[in-house]
Amino acid sequence: MIFQALDYNSVSEAITGFRKQGYLVDFNLLENSIVCESCSDKFKLDEMEIVHVYRYEGNSDPADEAVVYAIESKTGIKGILLSGYGISVDSEIAKALQKLHFRK
Numbered sequence: 001m002i003f004q005a006l007d008y009n010s011v012s013e014a015i016t017g018f019r020k021q022g023y024l025v026d027f028n029l030l031e032n033s034i035v036c037e038s039c040s041d042k043f044k045l046d047e048m049e050i051v052h053v054y055r056y057e058g059n060s061d062p063a064d065e066a067v068v069y070a071i072e073s074k075t076g077i078k079g080i081l082l083s084g085y086g087i088s089v090d091s092e093i094a095k096a097l098q099k100l101h102f103r104k
């Protein structure tokens with residue numbers, strides 16, 4: 001797993017950095033699958049791999065905590081999945097992300 005906590009100053013900077021690295025698709029979790037917002041492709045969790053993880057902790061508000069995942073499908077589609085962190089975490093996303101493998 002590649003984990004870097006503070007390479008960017010904000011979530012938007014991380015997203016911009018990932019876009020420059022080719023992570024162009026926005027992914028969402030839907031019914032235990034990951035879906036591409038723009039192309040409507042749907043992937044099983046075992047078809048996706050986490051490549052990078054960036055975590056942000058809010059300076060004054062725990063609701064500002066977020067995690068940005070750069071993920072890639074086995075077919076080579078690269079994109080971004082956002083999740084809350086700490087008290088903001090969505091339990092469905094947290095459970096699904098536990099099923100994803102990290103790139104070695």
